[in-house]
Structure formats: C-alpha cells, structure tokens
Amino acid sequence: MSASVERNGAGTVDRAARRPVLRAALPPIRVFWPALALGMLASGSAVALLATSSWLIARAAEQPPILFLGFAIVGVRAFALGRAVFRYLERLVSHDAAFRVLGTVRVSVFRRLLPVAPDGLNGVRRGDLLTALVRDVDALQDLPLRVLQPMVTALVVSGLAVVGVWWISPAAGLTVLVGLAITTAAAATVMAALSRDADARIAPLRGQLADAVIEYLTRWETLRAFGADAERRERVVALDAQLRNAQTRQSAAAGSVAALFTLGAGATLLAVLVVTDPVLASGSITAPVFALLVLVPLAVFELVAVLPAALSAWWRVRASADRIAAIVPSSPPSELPTVSSSPAVVPEGPLALRLRGVTARWPGESRRALGPVDLDLAPGDRLVIEGSSGAGKTTLAHVLVRFLDHRGEYLLGGVDVRTMHPDDVRRHVVLCEQSPHLFDESIRQNLLFAHDTATDDELLGVLDRVGLGEWCRARGGLDAPVGERGRLVSGGEAQRIALARALLTEAPVLVLDEPTANVDPDRAESLLDELLGAAAAPDRAIVVISHTPVADRLATSRLHLAAPRE
Amino acid sequence: MTITRLGQPIIATAVSIVVRASTQAVLDALAVRGAAIVKSQLRGRVIDAVDAGGQSLLGGTSSARVATLLGQGLDAMDGYIGRYLPQLILTAVATPLIVTALLLADLVTGITVIITLPIIPVFMALIGMATQAVQRRQWQQLGALAQGFHEVVQGLSTLMVFGRHHRQTDRIAEVTEGYRRRTMSVLRLSFVSGFTLELAASLSVALVAVSVGIRLINGDIGLALGLFVLVLVPEAYLPLRQVGTQFHAASEGIAAADDVLDLLETAPPAASVGHSLTVTTRRPSTTDRSTVAPAPGSAVEPHPKPALSLRELTVRRGERLIIDRLSGEWMPGTVLAVTGPSGAGKTSLLGAVLGLVDAEGEIELDATPVAAADRASRIAWSGQRPDLTGGTLDSIVALGAARVDSALVSRSLQWAAADDVPRDTELGAAGEGLSGGQAQRVALARAYYRAVERSSRVVLLDEPTSALDAETEARVIDGVRALADDGRLVVVVTHRRSVMAAADAVLALAAPCELPAPDSDSVGTESQPLDIGRGRR
Structure with a gap:
C-alpha cells in the first residue's frame, strides 16, 4: 500500500514536482481570510483576557473606587465571551474553507489524471494504488486547516503580544521574544531528531502490519497447509513490536515537546519577573501593569504550543503531495496516444x-x-x-x-x-x-x-x-x-x-x-x-x-x- | 535584589514548573504506549481466535471484516485508550484535589466552583441528547458522499470507455460541494458542544473573578489569596472540559473495541455459513481408464498400500451435511478427478483430507491413520484460489521450506508451465502483481515444490487449470500424469473435460438439492458409500 508508494516515490520526487500539487491545495485568500481573521481574534481575545484580568485583580487590590475598574470589568467579560464566540465561528469558517479547497484539489488532481489515465499512472496495475491516491488527495485539505492557519495565527498574535509587551517594557518584550525563539527552536530540533524519523516510519510500518495481518488471515489455509503459519505469525508479532516501538518513540518526542513548552513558559515568566522587577522598583510601571507583564507570556506560550502539531501536519501534507506527484505524472508518457490538433473523423456505419x-x-x-x-x-x-x-x-x-x-x-x-x-x-x-x-x-x-x-x-x-x-x-x-x-x-x-x-x-x-x-x-x-x-x-x-x-x-x-x- | 527578595517563591515556582513539565511528558508517553500495548494484545488475541476457530472465521467476507477491524478499527482506539481514559482518571483525581484546595483557601470561591462545575456535564449531556440522533444520521449519509470522488477515480477507465470522463470534473465539484454542505451542517452542531463548554468555563471563571475583585476592593481578602484563587479556578474546569473534547474521538474507539470483543466472543461458533447445499455421493460415472491396470510402460511399481483411504468420511458445516459417509481407497500412481457442481463438497473433501476442515470418519495415508494436525505436513496441496503470499518468486514457490532449493524452484516453475514468469519477480502483499493465469501456475509450482521436497505421496489440486488456456492446460495435464507416474496419488478437482479424460478415475460428487433435509436419516441411507479407484477394496 502506502509503503510501496514510498519506496517508488520518495527519493525521485523533487520540489518542482511537488509545488503545483501544493499550490492547488492553497485556498484563494478571499475564501480564507475570514478564517484567519477569526482565528486571530479568538487567540487575541485569549491573550487580552489574561492581560486585562491580571491587571484588574492587581488594580483592585489597590482598592480604588470601583468606577475606575469599570472599563477593565467590561473588557474581561467581552474577551471571555469573544474568545468562545470567535473560536466557534473560526472553526466553522475554516472547516468550510477547507472543504471548498477539497473540491478544487480533487478537480485539479482529476484534471491532471485525465490525460494520463488509465495506463499512464505509475504503478497503476496495482489495484489499491488508486485508493491510496484518493486518501492522499483528501489529506491535502490539512494544508490550510492544520498547517497554515495555526501557524499564521500563532505567529501573528504572539508577535503582536510581544510588540505590546515591548511597548510597555522593552526589557520584558525582549525577554519574551528570546524565550519564544529558544523554546520553538528547541521544540523543532527535538521533533526533527526524534519524531520526524518515527513519523516517517509509522505510516509504512502500519501499512506493512496491515498487509501482514491481511495476508495471514486470508492465506491462513495455505499457510497452515504448507506449515508456514508459525513463521508468518512471528512476522506479524515482529512488525507489531516495531510499530509499537516507533509509536512509543513518537509519543516520547511529543511528550518532551509539550514539556519543553511548559518549561519555556515557566522560565520566561520567571525571567520577565526578574527583568521587570527593577523597572517596577524605579516606578516607571505600576504594580497592575507589572502583573500583566508577568502573566501575559503564559497566554502567548499557549498559542505557540500548537506549532509542533502544525509542523508534523506539514510533513504529512508534503509526503502526500510527493506521492501524488509520483503517481500522476504531470505530462503523459510517450507510450500513451497523443491528440492531434485537427483529428480525422471516424467513418460511421460498420467498421473493419x-x-x-x-x-x-x-x-x-x-x-x-x-x-x-x-x-x-x-x-x-x-x-x-x-x-x-x-x-x-x-x-x-x-x-x-x-x-x-x-x-x-x-x-x-x-x-x-x-x-x-x-x-x-x-x-x-x-x-x-x-x-x-x-x-x-x-x-x-x-x-x-x-x-x-x-x-x-x-x-x-x-x-x-x-x-x-x-x-x-x-x-x-x-x-x-x-x-x-x-x-x-x-x-x-x-x-x-x-x-x-x-x-x-x-x-x-x-x-x-x-x-x-x-x-x-x-x-x-x-x-x-x-x-x-x-x-x-x-x-x-x-x-x-x-x-x-x-x-x-x-x-x-x-x-x-x-x-x-x- | 529581586533574587534575594523573591528567592524562595522563585525557586518554588521553578521546581513546580519542572515537575509539571516532566509529569506531562511522562503522562503523554505512557498513555500512547498503553494504547499501543492494548492494541497489540487485541490483535494477538484475534489472530489466536482465527488459529483456534479456523475456517469458521475465514468464510469470505468475515476475513475482510477482521482485517479491517485489526487495522483501522484498532487505530480508532488510540483516542479512547490514549487520551480519553487517562483524561477521565485525571479528572477523577485532579478535580476533587483542586476543589479541596480552593475550599481551604477561600470558602466562597470553593462553593461557587462546586455549584458551577456540574453545569459542564449537564450541558454536555443535554446537547449530546439533542444532537446525537441527528448527527448519527448525517454521518451515515456522509459516508456515501465521501465515496463520490473515490468512485470516479476507481471507475475512471470504465468512464473513459464510454467517453464520460470529461464531464466528471463537474460531478466531482458537485459531489464535494454536497459533502461540504452536509458536513458543515453536522459540524455546526458538533462545534456547539465545544462552544458551550468554553462559554460555561469562561463565564464561571468570570463569576469567580468578579466576586474576588469586589472582595479585593472591599479589602475582604488580600492580593496573594485573590491571585491564588484566580489562577487555580480555570484549572478546576480544565480536566472536565478536556473529557468533553476527547469524548467524540473516544466514541469511535469504543465502537471499535466493542466490535473486536464481539468478534472474540463469537469466534468459535461463528460457523453459520449460508450454503444450502449438502452432499451425498452417488455411484460415479467412471471413465474407461478407471478400472484398468496401470498403463503399460509406466515407471511406477504398484505400491502395495493405498496412498489414501477414506472410511465413512463425513463433513458438516454447522448443521449442514456437506459430505456424507464417503469411503474409498486409491493407490499411488493414480490420477483421480473429482467433479460435481458448485457446493457439492469438492473443496471440503480436500480440506478434510488435508486436516483443515473438521471431519468425522477415518482418513489414512499409506494405510496408517494420521491425526488431522499432522496430515498437512505429508500432503502437497494447491487450493482453488492461488492465495499467493508476498515476497520473491523463489520464497513464494518454496513456501514452508526451511531453505530455498533454487534448482527445484526452476523445475517446479517449468513443471507448472510458469517459466514465463520472470525469476526476479517480487510480489506485493498477499501476492499481488501477477495475472490470474500466472498466479494459478505459480500456485501449482508451489504444490509441486512441496510434493518433491517432502516426497509427499498424496497431491491435492483444486481446479488447477480453471484460468489456463487449452495449450497450457495440456502441459499441466502432462505434468500431473508424470507426478502420478512417479508413485504419487494426484487428486484433481476439475470441471474441465480434458482433465477428466486424462484421469484414471473420476469421483463425481452430486449437489443434493433435490434431496430431503440434510439432517433427516433418509439421506444417509440413500447415499451410497463410494468405492472407486483402481486399488483393491
């Protein structure tokens, strides 16, 4: 199944072949901007909610007349509501956009199929290949939904938050920026080292295991009659163990990446605390603003923590695009009939x-x-x-x-x-x-x-x-x-x-x-x-x-x- | 300065961050590992059940169902075992702890949380009840719509034959658009539950926050306590919210787990095969050669003992009688053709002799009773379907052999007229990659290899020439003859007249559609024990 496609395809596909496939999976901006905007609003509301509520609590502790807090109270309520409402709308709109993209992707791959089908598809004499192709085409809809949108939203909103913090205190802003950069880079490195390799192994292993199980179940009589059943069973067990091993590795990597973000968030929080404390002491910021500066990084890190998932989704989408490019050649091979510009008419009536x-x-x-x-x-x-x-x-x-x-x-x-x-x-x-x-x-x-x-x-x-x-x-x-x-x-x-x-x-x-x-x-x-x-x-x-x-x-x-x- | 003033809290915070990060990592890793282990165990148990239940599980559709279940079905359990269950346990442990901490720190907040917390499951249940039926119905329709593109791609060559491929782009767009509309109407409902969860949690936090804020202004509580409560409150709602989020993924996994467990429970007696045919034997229409002595000039010394003897062989499938008290003896050097309409029990007969199908009565090889489990190792067999395995051509032909004898593989391929298959052929899983005729001849070569390698004196071939043209069939028939003349009994199930003509004896099984119910006594008495072959009796 997918394993064999990998074998045939992986090494031979170059970026140039992949690009048109990926481009077809990109939604036009006019379809996609509402989803992006709503995603940013939802994430922005989450950051703003934490900022206003921490400021509000710290300010309230100074026991000002309640009138001074009215604006912040309204803000907390609005952001709390806004986060939920925007998130709901964003999910609807982005799924809608992704399904629209699915339509265009399917049509574009089909258009690409037409001139080479049925005999020009690489390896098409294997029946299950078309099923795999359909799965890969449908996987492309993850590009806007699970790759682009989370990445763009996380980068833009966390960027804005950093700018906001910087504006209040450049030292705090720099600290948050450095914290984010180090954590994200470390997470990407861990993923590339541990999880990417395991990710790449899991899909083929899953295919091989499924093949081995199907072979064992459907060929059971033959295997038993030829005394080969024990050996094949051991193969199933061995593949099962390999798959389990790869999955455990992958989950260990995912766990360490999540832990990295928790660590990064905590370390940044402490660093901001240490860096901003002298500023507070100098009197250039107030205590409520100080509370805001210290707590906002937590919300920002929560946003950025979706990046690893987006990265592995990107690897999956890219692999699917490669397989499509490998199976469906972009131009018909020479063994297929060509269409002349002014074709002759086939005579009507009985033909010899x-x-x-x-x-x-x-x-x-x-x-x-x-x-x-x-x-x-x-x-x-x-x-x-x-x-x-x-x-x-x-x-x-x-x-x-x-x-x-x-x-x-x-x-x-x-x-x-x-x-x-x-x-x-x-x-x-x-x-x-x-x-x-x-x-x-x-x-x-x-x-x-x-x-x-x-x-x-x-x-x-x-x-x-x-x-x-x-x-x-x-x-x-x-x-x-x-x-x-x-x-x-x-x-x-x-x-x-x-x-x-x-x-x-x-x-x-x-x-x-x-x-x-x-x-x-x-x-x-x-x-x-x-x-x-x-x-x-x-x-x-x-x-x-x-x-x-x-x-x-x-x-x-x-x-x-x-x-x-x- | 900062460090000296805040030294202790900073250290405490750092420690708690490290503890939280590491437990989180370990929890994730353990959960996925647990799911993988459970899946391995279930997979192993289903395969055990197949081994034990044998052909009862292996009837046509069920093997495909089992295979699907063991693949995608089990993967659906990841969400259930890997995420939902740990989250459920976490919620059961963490939520009371956090609520207790809140109660101890600030009674008012604690009580507020205790009152608002149940809102989440109540909302979930209400929304679930209201939308579940609608959702299930719509998901089922979606399954059909999702197939649309798949169908067009799978049937592309058929569409091209009829010149309908160009208008399919519109159809794909249309089907996908329909898919989008229906999916969105499902999602609008599905996302409502997420929205409600988030809203309920937000509003509850807001409720607490406002009361804390007012009490702060009034000076009822200090800032430290206020912040402590406010940071902790969202954590009280978080586990429950995540249970709700994981619930959808989990329900798929629960369904898969149910299917697997059902299969394990029903495996042994699942023999309700729908054949309405039973078998009886009738005196066969023998051919001329069946009664004559070995052909003159044959190299075989007549072996003193029959290669295969059946006594009162009876095969049942569930309640149905497939073969009723079949007896007979056949000497080595014989080619025995077995014929009869579909469902007459030809394949069951071979299965019983081979020991793969449960049978009553006695089966003797070389005049010695051999237990069912040991017979397969002494018999060479080729089934009705080629049932090739994956791998190199050599490993396929030498299936079950400890080492591959390359020269014997060549001889086997030549014997089976399969020498046109390139020797470097490597087949995909379940032997994909050869045409029907090629696969059949490779399967024959495999049986020949085994017969020679094991010196089997009984060779069973089920429809060996059904996919072969007349010329190739003639070559195979010659090969069968030679195999018998080498001192073996070759039993060939066939419909081909040319094969029957080449046989020394013909055993005709009848489909007893016209007979009374299979379990009535009369069937047994009417049917005649079979006695055919050129051996003695």
Missing part, C-alpha cells in the same frame, strides 16, 4: 479493423508487452484471441481502444487511428473490461451512462438480451442497487451488465477482455456462450479475449497470440 506489425509497451516498462501482431476484422466477424498469460492479450485490448499507443499500422475503417481523437475511437470500439466498474447506484444509472437517452424499455430489452431480464425484475426492476463496487452482484452478473452497457452504445466494434476472469470455473463456458450469443450481429465486429474455450459455432476466426518478440 486492420493491424500490421503492431507492437506496444507499457509506460515505465522496458519490456515490449505485445507483438508484433497482424490481424484483420470485418463487420460480422467474431475473432477469438488466445494465448498464454503474458502474451499481451490485455495489452492488445488497450491498444485497440487507444488506451495505449502502438507502433506499426492500425487502421479503423481504412483510416489510421493515430489521426483520430482517442475519445472518438472509443465511441466506435467499445471495451468490456476484465473487471468492469459498477458504480454504487441503481442498475438504471449503471446502464444509462453508456447511452443517456435510452428509455426504460430499451434498458430492459438489452438486459433481456444479456440474460439479466429475470434477474432484474426479481430485484424490483431498474431501481435496484448494485452496491458499492458492485458488491451486490456476482462476477457473471457484472460481466452481463458490462456487456449490456456496451451493447447500448451500438458501437460497430466490441472488444471483450476475459469476460470469465472473475466467474466460477463451472459457469464460465456457459456464460461465454451466452455473452457471445447476445453480442453477435451481422454488422458488428467482435474481438473476444478468453482463456475459457470458445465454441466453434461462435467464432469466425481465431488468433493465437505468441509472447512478444523484441
């Missing part, structure tokens, strides 16, 4: 395919994955492609629908596909994927997105053709849900829905990639029979890639794909 000496390779892989392949396909043909795994069957399917670019000649209706827009090619050559994605919606929505003007009768008609008519009616019709990632349908039903989708487009060329890959072995042959029977039409050309034997009556020709030659 012609491939001569076609080869292809996957982005980032040095080995050729396909070919050379020659094939001819006329309308009405049903070509069965066989070959051992690794011969490039799926690669051929991706070349046919222009997910991957190729070398050699590939003509569609007599026209070179390179001159056409890949989207346009895919409107005429439709792929039924090995693992078709079903969206967590109703059956109707899962069909409609292939052909959004289709009527219910047309949808039910096509479901009947692929043998799902009864199945759909038994579930209460087109509104029945398919579940998250098609959880509520079996592998065979998913393939039938995928074929129904493809048939709805009425494309003249259909490519079926291993339709029986996720189906029970004893149902595979009958499913393939039915799928091909439903898809066959006199003006439609069909390419079916299958390891399950295809009956002779359903195939008009066969092509055996040999392992690629260089």
Whole structure:
C-alpha cells in the first residue's frame, strides 16, 4: 500500500514536482481570510483576557473606587465571551474553507489524471494504488486547516503580544521574544531528531502490519497447509513490536515537546519577573501593569504550543503531495496516444479493423508487452484471441481502444487511428473490461451512462438480451442497487451488465477482455456462450479475449497470440 | 535584589514548573504506549481466535471484516485508550484535589466552583441528547458522499470507455460541494458542544473573578489569596472540559473495541455459513481408464498400500451435511478427478483430507491413520484460489521450506508451465502483481515444490487449470500424469473435460438439492458409500 508508494516515490520526487500539487491545495485568500481573521481574534481575545484580568485583580487590590475598574470589568467579560464566540465561528469558517479547497484539489488532481489515465499512472496495475491516491488527495485539505492557519495565527498574535509587551517594557518584550525563539527552536530540533524519523516510519510500518495481518488471515489455509503459519505469525508479532516501538518513540518526542513548552513558559515568566522587577522598583510601571507583564507570556506560550502539531501536519501534507506527484505524472508518457490538433473523423456505419506489425509497451516498462501482431476484422466477424498469460492479450485490448499507443499500422475503417481523437475511437470500439466498474447506484444509472437517452424499455430489452431480464425484475426492476463496487452482484452478473452497457452504445466494434476472469470455473463456458450469443450481429465486429474455450459455432476466426518478440 | 527578595517563591515556582513539565511528558508517553500495548494484545488475541476457530472465521467476507477491524478499527482506539481514559482518571483525581484546595483557601470561591462545575456535564449531556440522533444520521449519509470522488477515480477507465470522463470534473465539484454542505451542517452542531463548554468555563471563571475583585476592593481578602484563587479556578474546569473534547474521538474507539470483543466472543461458533447445499455421493460415472491396470510402460511399481483411504468420511458445516459417509481407497500412481457442481463438497473433501476442515470418519495415508494436525505436513496441496503470499518468486514457490532449493524452484516453475514468469519477480502483499493465469501456475509450482521436497505421496489440486488456456492446460495435464507416474496419488478437482479424460478415475460428487433435509436419516441411507479407484477394496 502506502509503503510501496514510498519506496517508488520518495527519493525521485523533487520540489518542482511537488509545488503545483501544493499550490492547488492553497485556498484563494478571499475564501480564507475570514478564517484567519477569526482565528486571530479568538487567540487575541485569549491573550487580552489574561492581560486585562491580571491587571484588574492587581488594580483592585489597590482598592480604588470601583468606577475606575469599570472599563477593565467590561473588557474581561467581552474577551471571555469573544474568545468562545470567535473560536466557534473560526472553526466553522475554516472547516468550510477547507472543504471548498477539497473540491478544487480533487478537480485539479482529476484534471491532471485525465490525460494520463488509465495506463499512464505509475504503478497503476496495482489495484489499491488508486485508493491510496484518493486518501492522499483528501489529506491535502490539512494544508490550510492544520498547517497554515495555526501557524499564521500563532505567529501573528504572539508577535503582536510581544510588540505590546515591548511597548510597555522593552526589557520584558525582549525577554519574551528570546524565550519564544529558544523554546520553538528547541521544540523543532527535538521533533526533527526524534519524531520526524518515527513519523516517517509509522505510516509504512502500519501499512506493512496491515498487509501482514491481511495476508495471514486470508492465506491462513495455505499457510497452515504448507506449515508456514508459525513463521508468518512471528512476522506479524515482529512488525507489531516495531510499530509499537516507533509509536512509543513518537509519543516520547511529543511528550518532551509539550514539556519543553511548559518549561519555556515557566522560565520566561520567571525571567520577565526578574527583568521587570527593577523597572517596577524605579516606578516607571505600576504594580497592575507589572502583573500583566508577568502573566501575559503564559497566554502567548499557549498559542505557540500548537506549532509542533502544525509542523508534523506539514510533513504529512508534503509526503502526500510527493506521492501524488509520483503517481500522476504531470505530462503523459510517450507510450500513451497523443491528440492531434485537427483529428480525422471516424467513418460511421460498420467498421473493419486492420493491424500490421503492431507492437506496444507499457509506460515505465522496458519490456515490449505485445507483438508484433497482424490481424484483420470485418463487420460480422467474431475473432477469438488466445494465448498464454503474458502474451499481451490485455495489452492488445488497450491498444485497440487507444488506451495505449502502438507502433506499426492500425487502421479503423481504412483510416489510421493515430489521426483520430482517442475519445472518438472509443465511441466506435467499445471495451468490456476484465473487471468492469459498477458504480454504487441503481442498475438504471449503471446502464444509462453508456447511452443517456435510452428509455426504460430499451434498458430492459438489452438486459433481456444479456440474460439479466429475470434477474432484474426479481430485484424490483431498474431501481435496484448494485452496491458499492458492485458488491451486490456476482462476477457473471457484472460481466452481463458490462456487456449490456456496451451493447447500448451500438458501437460497430466490441472488444471483450476475459469476460470469465472473475466467474466460477463451472459457469464460465456457459456464460461465454451466452455473452457471445447476445453480442453477435451481422454488422458488428467482435474481438473476444478468453482463456475459457470458445465454441466453434461462435467464432469466425481465431488468433493465437505468441509472447512478444523484441 | 529581586533574587534575594523573591528567592524562595522563585525557586518554588521553578521546581513546580519542572515537575509539571516532566509529569506531562511522562503522562503523554505512557498513555500512547498503553494504547499501543492494548492494541497489540487485541490483535494477538484475534489472530489466536482465527488459529483456534479456523475456517469458521475465514468464510469470505468475515476475513475482510477482521482485517479491517485489526487495522483501522484498532487505530480508532488510540483516542479512547490514549487520551480519553487517562483524561477521565485525571479528572477523577485532579478535580476533587483542586476543589479541596480552593475550599481551604477561600470558602466562597470553593462553593461557587462546586455549584458551577456540574453545569459542564449537564450541558454536555443535554446537547449530546439533542444532537446525537441527528448527527448519527448525517454521518451515515456522509459516508456515501465521501465515496463520490473515490468512485470516479476507481471507475475512471470504465468512464473513459464510454467517453464520460470529461464531464466528471463537474460531478466531482458537485459531489464535494454536497459533502461540504452536509458536513458543515453536522459540524455546526458538533462545534456547539465545544462552544458551550468554553462559554460555561469562561463565564464561571468570570463569576469567580468578579466576586474576588469586589472582595479585593472591599479589602475582604488580600492580593496573594485573590491571585491564588484566580489562577487555580480555570484549572478546576480544565480536566472536565478536556473529557468533553476527547469524548467524540473516544466514541469511535469504543465502537471499535466493542466490535473486536464481539468478534472474540463469537469466534468459535461463528460457523453459520449460508450454503444450502449438502452432499451425498452417488455411484460415479467412471471413465474407461478407471478400472484398468496401470498403463503399460509406466515407471511406477504398484505400491502395495493405498496412498489414501477414506472410511465413512463425513463433513458438516454447522448443521449442514456437506459430505456424507464417503469411503474409498486409491493407490499411488493414480490420477483421480473429482467433479460435481458448485457446493457439492469438492473443496471440503480436500480440506478434510488435508486436516483443515473438521471431519468425522477415518482418513489414512499409506494405510496408517494420521491425526488431522499432522496430515498437512505429508500432503502437497494447491487450493482453488492461488492465495499467493508476498515476497520473491523463489520464497513464494518454496513456501514452508526451511531453505530455498533454487534448482527445484526452476523445475517446479517449468513443471507448472510458469517459466514465463520472470525469476526476479517480487510480489506485493498477499501476492499481488501477477495475472490470474500466472498466479494459478505459480500456485501449482508451489504444490509441486512441496510434493518433491517432502516426497509427499498424496497431491491435492483444486481446479488447477480453471484460468489456463487449452495449450497450457495440456502441459499441466502432462505434468500431473508424470507426478502420478512417479508413485504419487494426484487428486484433481476439475470441471474441465480434458482433465477428466486424462484421469484414471473420476469421483463425481452430486449437489443434493433435490434431496430431503440434510439432517433427516433418509439421506444417509440413500447415499451410497463410494468405492472407486483402481486399488483393491
């Protein structure tokens, strides 16, 4: 999971690649200034509350007429209320801004995905990578919420407080400034030395432990049968101990950083006391002001104590940005089709395919994955492609629908596909994927997105053709849900829905990639029979890639794909 | 001057600062460490339960559920064990101490605090009751909305196939906007409780401060006492406020802990597998070769003893009868094909022979009864799913071997027609990274490696060619033949006619859907004990 991304990505990403990702996660100032302003008001109120109340108490002890204290009493009440109200508003506004940013970040990463998807993503042949990518994109919303805002608020408000103290007594102001600087620097050093290393280890360790546990649980039978269960269990225990170790280290670091701030606050308080005492004695400040000067540093340190958390949030955000930059290249690799400026139009009506000496390779892989392949396909043909795994069957399917670019000649209706827009090619050559994605919606929505003007009768008609008519009616019709990632349908039903989708487009060329890959072995042959029977039409050309034997009556020709030659 | 005048209080303050800082550090460290230890223990106990409960926990969805629970589920307990519980204990200890100190120092303030302190939990409870139901409902809706972007990214290639990818940017923006609106309406409520806590504490402090101030003006109390009280009062509210803040994070952890404990409690009898099929055996449709002697020219000397004997083998899953009193003997040198529709108990039969599935009756290897726990070490097996583990190709093929015999790995890969998989392949966790056909052939190579390394006389293969094309299948069938001719019994569960044709004997299991209830006696009497194979009986 995340561990492998780290392995692939960490060293290779440079600042230049990270920057555009981070910039997309920055909210425009007009969205974000209310949150910043409210945060400063809330923190400012906290400092002012302590200042006015300590002045008030000290002044009251001098027993002046209560009239002289009215202003301070109102101030204490106002700041107490203000702190709570501003904090509440700030949390609302900043979360709102962060969610708005999330929208922009998602759209910007998606825009970046489009030209390289699906085959240009680094390491995308690993299924869980996309899940990790989504998590990283969502982690970027921490940049304004947990990095920028606390940092800016803490620096501005504590800066103002220092200026205020300085104005009353330069010696006290300098002392507070030095105290803050030393404490923050010490905390950052401790974090960089102890916690950063542990932080960096924890995420991969957590991933490895999860992987090891999942492997142990899902492979339990195999491990037991091969007598390897004890050894794997020890691995789980060892990883668990390593993770615990790293977490303990991290918490020790966090604890020492918190302690540092407490120590710093206390030391600064004492230092201000010692430094300001002669000033008090000289009579240039009054006793209530003295009380204020001594106590305000406490509130300032409380503000600055959020900086370590903001710093580690920044490290996390940066790591996420690096991973996104590593997975989604900013420009499409050369193995992907390019779009010409004035694309040729794909001829309408039945289409013939012609491939001569076609080869292809996957982005980032040095080995050729396909070919050379020659094939001819006329309308009405049903070509069965066989070959051992690794011969490039799926690669051929991706070349046919222009997910991957190729070398050699590939003509569609007599026209070179390179001159056409890949989207346009895919409107005429439709792929039924090995693992078709079903969206967590109703059956109707899962069909409609292939052909959004289709009527219910047309949808039910096509479901009947692929043998799902009864199945759909038994579930209460087109509104029945398919579940998250098609959880509520079996592998065979998913393939039938995928074929129904493809048939709805009425494309003249259909490519079926291993339709029986996720189906029970004893149902595979009958499913393939039915799928091909439903898809066959006199003006439609069909390419079916299958390891399950295809009956002779359903195939008009066969092509055996040999392992690629260089 | 200052130092001489204030020497003692300054030292006292310095000491108390150091004590406070160090206890704080130790508290944080200990709390997180405690959480980590508890998580380790729970993880270990769940794995123990899986070991003990075996396949009852490992039925399809439950293993995924267990894995999720052990990962994210347990991490949710950090908030509960690491923060909430320590804070709760701290509150129970510190709050009475501070209140007592206040009472001793200044009775009026002490009483004020005692009266106002309960406001916080009462507010919390009231707000909690008012918002909980709404919040839970909204969080559930949010779960669905949060999926939106994930779905678009996961289904991107499908969207591209149908040319729908360009309009997804609008959809993402729309879904995220919906997510924002709903989340904000939840947060507006969630933050109210924080707001109330802060307000209650602020106002209580203000109440005390004003009374202290007035009494100071009147000269009722001195400045020292006034400051002492005023600094201490917020500390009296602080622990309780933090309990409130940690509560939300904690509730997630409590739910996770409940799930884990539920799992541990229900683990052993959780065998309610939903199969409605049971099995009986019928006289099999034997092939021509099943009754003939070993093929002439075969290198095998007929072994005097059957490699595998079953007597009245019965497998139940929960209440259901999967295999009913199956008997038979098979000699080494035999390829036995096991067929039958889904749910007929083919895989359960292999599991029982291997000792992974509980079974009644006797199972003998080389005419000697062997305890279930010891059988796996004498049998080579390849399951229906490849179930590859992670690591280098060599370590995967040589799974369970003390050391890797590189030459044997090469032979195994060649035997299983898996020699096209590059030798330097390294697989991700749970064996990710190979195509379905490649994974199946590597799993076969793994079984071959074990059969040769351990000199196993029984080899069980479950659907070994289901993902292979005809040509590769032919190679595998030849390999199976050779393995049997080497003096082994090879049991192959299969649907493929080509595999059945190559077998010496076929054992056909029937799915008894048409039969009466599995626990009725008639099933047992109707079913016929099986007697097939070219061995003696």
